[in-house]
Amino acid sequence: MKTEEVKKFADKLRYEAYRMVYEGGDGHPGPAFSIADIIAVLYEDVMKIDPENPDWLDRDRLILSKGHACPILYAALSEKGYYGESVEHFNLRKLHTTFQGHPVMGKTPGIDMTSGSLGNGIPIGTGMALAAKLQNKDYRTYVITGDGELQEGVVWEGVMIAAHHQLDNLTVLVDHNGWQSGGSLKETGGVDEIDSKFASFGWKILHIDGHDHAAIKAALMESAGQKGSPTAIICDCVKGKGLSFMENNNDWHKKVPTKEQFEAARGLIEEEKHEL
Amino acid sequence: MVQESVSFKEIIGDALIDLAREDSRVLVFDADLVNASGLRKFAEKYPDRLIDCGIQEANMVGMAAAASEAGVIPFAHTFAAFAARKCVDQIFLAACYSKLDLKLIGSDPGVTAATNGGSHQGMEDMGILMGLNNITLLEPSDGILFRWMLREVKNTPGVFYIRTNRKEERKLYEGDTTFQLGKGNVLQDGRDVTIIASGIEVYEALDAAKLLEEKGISVRVVDMFCWRPVDKELVIRCAKETGAIVTAENHATSTGLGSAVANVVVNNCPVPMEFIGVTERFGEVGSIAFLQKKFNMDAQSIVKKVEIVIGRKGGRQA
Amino acid sequence: MLSKDEILRLNLFSAEIRKATIHALSTAGSGHIGGAMSMVETLAVLYGKVMNVDPQNPHRKDRDRFVLSKGHSGPSLYAALALRGFFPLKELETLNQGDTILPSHADRNKTPGVDFSTGSLGQGISMAAGSALGARYMGNSYYTYCILGDGECDEGQVWEAALFCAQHKLDHLIAFVDYNQQQLDGSVEEVCHLGDLRLKFEQFGWYAQEVDGHEVSQIYEGIRKAQGQTGRPSMIILRTQKGWGCEYALAQPICHHLPISKEIEQQEIERLDREIEEMKRGMA
Numbered sequence: 001m002k003t004e005e006v007k008k009f010a011d012k013l014r015y016e017a018y019r020m021v022y023e024g025g026d027g028h029p030g031p032a033f034s035i036a037d038i039i040a041v042l043y044e045d046v047m048k049i050d051p052e053n054p055d056w057l058d059r060d061r062l063i064l065s066k067g068h069a070c071p072i073l074y075a076a077l078s079e080k081g082y083y084g085e086s087v088e089h090f091n092l093r094k095l096h097t098t099f100q101g102h103p104v105m106g107k108t109p110g111i112d113m114t115s116g117s118l119g120n121g122i123p124i125g126t127g128m129a130l131a132a133k134l135q136n137k138d139y140r141t142y143v144i145t146g147d148g149e150l151q152e153g154v155v156w157e158g159v160m161i162a163a164h165h166q167l168d169n170l171t172v173l174v175d176h177n178g179w180q181s182g183g184s185l186k187e188t189g190g191v192d193e194i195d196s197k198f199a200s201f202g203w204k205i206l207h208i209d210g211h212d213h214a215a216i217k218a219a220l221m222e223s224a225g226q227k228g229s230p231t232a233i234i235c236d237c238v239k240g241k242g243l244s245f246m247e248n249n250n251d252w253h254k255k256v257p258t259k260e261q262f263e264a265a266r267g268l269i270e271e272e273k274h275e276l
Numbered sequence: 277m278v279q280e281s282v283s284f285k286e287i288i289g290d291a292l293i294d295l296a297r298e299d300s301r302v303l304v305f306d307a308d309l310v311n312a313s314g315l316r317k318f319a320e321k322y323p324d325r326l327i328d329c330g331i332q333e334a335n336m337v338g339m340a341a342a343a344s345e346a347g348v349i350p351f352a353h354t355f356a357a358f359a360a361r362k363c364v365d366q367i368f369l370a371a372c373y374s375k376l377d378l379k380l381i382g383s384d385p386g387v388t389a390a391t392n393g394g395s396h397q398g399m400e401d402m403g404i405l406m407g408l409n410n411i412t413l414l415e416p417s418d419g420i421l422f423r424w425m426l427r428e429v430k431n432t433p434g435v436f437y438i439r440t441n442r443k444e445e446r447k448l449y450e451g452d453t454t455f456q457l458g459k460g461n462v463l464q465d466g467r468d469v470t471i472i473a474s475g476i477e478v479y480e481a482l483d484a485a486k487l488l489e490e491k492g493i494s495v496r497v498v499d500m501f502c503w504r505p506v507d508k509e510l511v512i513r514c515a516k517e518t519g520a521i522v523t524a525e526n527h528a529t530s531t532g533l534g535s536a537v538a539n540v541v542v543n544n545c546p547v548p549m550e551f552i553g554v555t556e557r558f559g560e561v562g563s564i565a566f567l568q569k570k571f572n573m574d575a576q577s578i579v580k581k582v583e584i585v586i587g588r589k590g591g592r593q594a
Numbered sequence: 595m596l597s598k599d600e601i602l603r604l605n606l607f608s609a610e611i612r613k614a615t616i617h618a619l620s621t622a623g624s625g626h627i628g629g630a631m632s633m634v635e636t637l638a639v640l641y642g643k644v645m646n647v648d649p650q651n652p653h654r655k656d657r658d659r660f661v662l663s664k665g666h667s668g669p670s671l672y673a674a675l676a677l678r679g680f681f682p683l684k685e686l687e688t689l690n691q692g693d694t695i696l697p698s699h700a701d702r703n704k705t706p707g708v709d710f711s712t713g714s715l716g717q718g719i720s721m722a723a724g725s726a727l728g729a730r731y732m733g734n735s736y737y738t739y740c741i742l743g744d745g746e747c748d749e750g751q752v753w754e755a756a757l758f759c760a761q762h763k764l765d766h767l768i769a770f771v772d773y774n775q776q777q778l779d780g781s782v783e784e785v786c787h788l789g790d791l792r793l794k795f796e797q798f799g800w801y802a803q804e805v806d807g808h809e810v811s812q813i814y815e816g817i818r819k820a821q822g823q824t825g826r827p828s829m830i831i832l833r834t835q836k837g838w839g840c841e842y843a844l845a846q847p848i849c850h851h852l853p854i855s856k857e858i859e860q861q862e863i864e865r866l867d868r869e870i871e872e873m874k875r876g877m878a
Contacts, residue, residue: 026391067395093391095562101393116395117358118331119750148308151330151757153716153750160748164787180331182310188330188761193797200797202789253311303731327727327762335754338720339727342710345659346728365714366751370721374711375703 002045006213009079010040014242015266016075016086022262024092026101030240030252032072034177034210035144038235041216042142043076051081054109060139061128063113065121066146066175067102068254074099077110119152121145122172126162129170129230140224143172147194148180156201162230163202170230171223172203175210177239179250198232210235283444285314287419288381291426292318292351296325302430305340305352307333313353313383314442337363337380341370341435344377349430356382356439357389357398364404371435372410378436379429385415385439386526387559387567388476397559401439402503403531411435412457413504417478418448421501424455432457439475443564446479448499460507466496469582470514470521474500474533477524477552480568483575488582495582506536508544515545520585522550524578526568529553548588550581596811600643602877604810606870607677608638612839613866614673618686618696620859625690625698628836628849630670632774632807633741636832637674639813640739649679652706658736659709659725663718664743664772665699672696672705680707716749718742719769723755726767726827737821740769745777748786753798759827760799767827768820772807774836778850795829807832808839841865 014036021027043049047060064073071092078087083098091097098108102116113124125143132139149155162170174194178185186192195205204226208215216235223231239253240246243265257265296302296318308331310316319326329336333354340350354362359382371378382401389396402413414429414436416422422440429436448463455461460472464485473481478499485495496518500507515521521541523534534551541549554571568574596604611634619625641647645658662671669689676683681695688694695704699713710725712718722740729736746752759767771791779785788794795802801823805812813832820828836850837843842858 093393093561095566097561100561101391102395104394114395116393117362148331151308151332151754153332153334153752153754155750156753157748157750160788161786163789180308181312182306182308182328182330188308188328196797197794200790200794202787301732303728325731329754329758330761332754332758334751335720335723335758338717338751339724339755339758342721342724343728343731345709345725346734347655347732348728350724366717366720369711369714369717370724 001214001217003213006040006044009044010037010213012079013040013072013075016078017071018257018262018265020071020074020090020092020099022257024090024094025256026093027071027256028068028254029071029257030246030250031066031069031146033242033246034237034239035069035175036072036242037211037213038144038173038175038216039072039076041213041220043080045217046220047142048139049080051110054082058137058139061112061141063121063125063128063141063143064103064115065143066118066149067115070103073103074108082110118146118149119154122155122162123158125170125172126158126167129162129167130165132169133165133167139169141170143170145172145174146180147174147176147178147185148188150174150194159198159201159203166228167230168226168228171220172230172232174232174234175237176234177237179239179253181253183250194234202229204229204231205234206231207234208236210237211241282419283442284383284419284422284440285442287422288426289314289317291423293321295427295430296322299349299430301347301349303327303343303348303350305329305336305350307331307336307354309354315353333358333362334366337366337378338370341366341374341376341378349377349379351379351381353381353383355389355396355398356385356401357396359437360398360401360404367405367411367435368408372408375410377433380437382437382439383442385441385475386554387564387571387573388441388443388526389559390564390567391561393561394559399528399554399559400531402527402533405437406504406531406536411437411504412502414438414502415475416440416501417475417499418446420447420449420451420453421455428457441476448478458502458505458507460498460500460502460510463497463499464495466494466518468494468518468520469586470496470498470518471524471578471582472498472500472511472514472521472533472537473524474503475526476564476568477526477573480573480575480578481524484578484582487575487579493582493586500533500537503533503536506540508540511537511540512544515541515547520548520589522552522578522581522585524552524573526573527553529555548585550585552578552581596814599877601811602873604638604642606873607642608634608810608839609866609870609873610677611638611670611673613863614677614683614686615670616840616854616859616862618669618673618689620854620856621687622690624851624853625669626666626851627840627843627854628776628852629664629667629743629772629774631838631840631843632834632836633667633772633832634670634839635808635810636741636770636772636813637670639810639817641674641678643814644817645739646736647678647707649707652680656734656736659738661710661718661722661725661738661740662700662712663722663740664715664746665712665718668696668698668700671700671708675705675707715743715746716751719752719755722767722769723759723764726759726764727762729766730764735766737766737768740767742769742771743777744771744773744775744782744788744791745785747771747788747791756795756798756800763825764827765824768817768830769827770830770832772832772834774834776836776848776850780848792829792831799826800829801826802829802831804831804833807834
């Protein structure tokens, strides 16, 4: 495993995503930080992709069902070279920008699916995985979904049909950070015990620390070897992970850092890591 | 004098608190947008009367309508984009067809979703619901009207959908203005053309009217806050008296206010018409003003359409 | 526990519901016989024993509510309602005719005793949730009962409602899935495998049981246990056979919707009459 590279990559993504929101003056930093490590492992160490050829038919697919967390994905695509040199000005959520408030396929190279209307990622991923099977392609489809999002009924339609078609080429990563826009998950929507819910629908379940790179890698490898059923990896995550004042503070669901907060973060993120 | 402007987001919380205080039957549902909608205030005041359903719009709408069978007056909120797209079958069956009660509020319609971008810009919510029966479709242009609307739908049994901006809004009406469901409001009279507008487009229409006055064109401006049923009597009167109509809406022109007005015009007193709104395109990120300009929904675009429609009066072609 | 006499009485009621349903369907010429037949025992227990309803006053405020989420199975519900006196039995002969009060899918504005309009699958359970929530909020203690189809559980809305009801501890909601293993396009296993439904609902936070859906005593016991629950909604999975109690329907590979001739009606009703006679002899 590329331990060092992934760690560096994750730090860099957090920084870039934060910068993007700060400079853009709008966006969702908390949800983005929550999945930074998952995105880092996927793009740096697992997914079969070709940044110079983003539409390569045999590439692995990623659907960011929680589309509002897109800054972290834009950062990853930028660092992987989808846009040549790393992007200097993302102009997130600005007029005419390539980097919209929610991912738009066709508009942003490297985005495999448009999202932003919660709940749709798993059924769409199911469709992509089914298409791969029907065409005898061996790429994998990854879906990153929020935990709050599991309240959407269409999620369970997708979950049911993916199990029915035994889509072992589909891996869903649940960003289980316990928060949703309106407040804590427990108070709002009762989707605790996610593991057993997916299991009762016939899925292979793995449960990991969503910030432990080795664990993420190992789970992804295990899901790749799974036969006869799709895999759900429940990732225990901390919303806003990486910045102490953002961690588990739901105010950061959608919030722009002040200049001081941005500067502070610069030090914080950089402290644990290497030169940017 | 017209009072200070406030955001719709504040109004919804305050107004529903008032209604809840006066009427114990009022129950409010939301789909994980309590913090975004302005209903947090309500939730703090009445924690047991705000049902946060989580991210599940279809279930919320079906449930809210059914709760009215037990005597509840159900208000429900989600974004306008999802209110119609995700729930049309539930609105139809559980509310309209069942003849139960539902007061559904869709926020951030059309370009007012601004930086949330294409997925969140509901350009089609009213159009989707326009085809249903037993539903009243409303869009306030200012806070006074919005407050009145909330009270009116609370007091009137039946199914209502209100699409509303969440953001700060200019003020239009005095606090003592009276309104009537199904009746448009003539904001200024004129002879040469009528602009029938709704929501944020009312302000563009008023600005356009000013620009046109300078060119010697006398413009009548109507705030048609009730799209369904549309004020047939007023539309006919405007067609007869001004001989040309331009509609302006923050919505797809294929199925919205313009279509509703055209339906009346064509059936009763055909006059030249032009349409302002979103035509054959999806939303995208940008400020409201930017998008209004880009989608040809700003005052300048209305001026152009008015000039075209006036050119067509009396059989002349522009 | 149901007494032996009560079991017999409810079995007789079931047979009467079947007769009236088949008669209604043959008058119409065809209909959703399979799903109508498979839930008959549950209707018999609900309308013959459990539910607090008043046929003379179908809108009485404190009555128990019933939602037929599988709205296409209206005919057997209508039969049960007619036999209970909500409207004359003669009305059953107008099923699906123009201006009838008995449309193929349940309609609260047309049929006395029907509490909610259904027919778009997946929605009934949300209505039941709203009914239970509204009752609790308004300070009423009546129960809401709801029957879902098994294929209907393919709908995501069912699982939205499942999460909601558990979160909001709707213990006056008692739902059933008529697990008859068939949907319109074929067997549930082939179309979209539902797996262990009881387990699924358990994992969604419900008190879930599984009973033989053609045994009135088991259904009744299930409801009693469900009524004993506090703080969570109840699901009773009914193991049933689609078309049960109608030999003609049972003989078809798929019996979701079938033509019903007068001859078939006659054969089935004669057979049911013989069963009724036997039951009555047992009673005597």
